[in-house]
Amino acid sequence: MSKNAEALAAQIRNLAGAEPVKLGLILGSGLGHLAGAVQGVAIPYADLPGFPHAGVSGHNPNLVIGDLEGVRVAVFGGRAHYYESGDPAAMRLPLEVLRALGAEAVMATNAAGSLRADIQPGDLMLLSDHINFSGLNPLIGEKTDARFVPMKDAHDPALRAALQAAAKTCGIPLPEGVYAWYSGPSFETPAEIRAIKILGGDAVGMSTVPEVILARFLGLRAVAVSTITNMAAGLSEENISHEHTKAMAPLGAAKLEKILRAALRAMA
Ligand code: HPA
Numbered sequence: 423m424s425k426n427a428e429a430l431a432a433q434i435r436n437l438a439g440a441e442p443v444k445l446g447l448i449l450g451s452g453l454g455h456l457a458g459a460v461q462g463v464a465i466p467y468a469d470l471p472g473f474p475h476a477g478v479s480g481h482n483p484n485l486v487i488g489d490l491e492g493v494r495v496a497v498f499g500g501r502a503h504y505y506e507s508g509d510p511a512a513m514r515l516p517l518e519v520l521r522a523l524g525a526e527a528v529m530a531t532n533a534a535g536s537l538r539a540d541i542q543p544g545d546l547m548l549l550s551d552h553i554n555f556s557g558l559n560p561l562i563g564e565k566t567d568a569r570f571v572p573m574k575d576a577h578d579p580a581l582r583a584a585l586q587a588a589a590k591t592c593g594i595p596l597p598e599g600v601y602a603w604y605s606g607p608s609f610e611t612p613a614e615i616r617a618i619k620i621l622g623g624d625a626v627g628m629s630t631v632p633e634v635i636l637a638r639f640l641g642l643r644a645v646a647v648s649t650i651t652n653m654a655a656g657l658s659e660e661n662i663s664h665e666h667t668k669a670m671a672p673l674g675a676a677k678l679e680k681i682l683r684a685a686l687r688a689m690a
């Protein structure tokens with residue numbers, strides 16, 4: 423753990439209280455309102471030296487520490503994407519801070535395009551696994567042997583089962599699938615989507631994979647859910663845009679909030 427992360431964790435404990443955090447939540451495009459559901463203290467990223475600027479519209483760059491359904495959570499209202507800075511490790515410090523605050527697990531959420539006809543805009547997809555289609559890695563340059571992180575079961579089976587149980591309680595379908603990380607910021611071409619389909623991808627997006635790699639590196643259990651905002655390029659007549667992503671994400675976000683609350687109640 424870097425000294426910087428320890429210092430930031432101390433600063434956050436001073437502001438929000440010393441009780442350890444159990445779970446971190448990283449909110450994707452259009453999912454920011456979830457941060458408002460938490461009873462707690464909001465700290466702007468700008469007050470946390472080294473935190474990313476998180477300049478993508480539809481993101482809310484605050485860290486909220488507090489209670490959601492009786493569980494102490496840390497909600498990252500905005501994430502840094504590789505395509506903003508060219509740094510695939512842009513979320514390393516926030517995840518180190520999460521670990522330093524005592525968290526055992528992190529849940530990443532994202533907006534994604536679907537490659538599967540049975541997973542439509544407005545639906546959710548629980549990540550069973552991922553494909554690093556970008557070829558980038560946030561651990562390149564890491565000097566310790568800890569960089570050789572095993573990625574089998576990187577998407578934690580027990581956390582996935584907990585979310586599935588919660589989804590069942592809520593009566594909300596939660597199909598599982600493989601998420602392919604595309605660097606962005608341009609969207610994929612139809613030919614790239616056909617390639618990803620052949621490789622085994624079920625959904626595509628521009629985040630989450632580096633965070634899951636970093637989480638496993640830091641000893642955090644990881645789980646991730648996509649809100650499907652569109653069919654991937656070439657699979658429907660609809661035009662893909664960031665505006666469309668932001669408009670569609672809240673549909674899935676409402677379902678995701680119900681599932682998350684049910685899962686947290688079961689965990690509390
Ligand atoms: N591709 C990549 N990222 C996305 C998409 C997509 O189709 N939709 C939302 N985020």
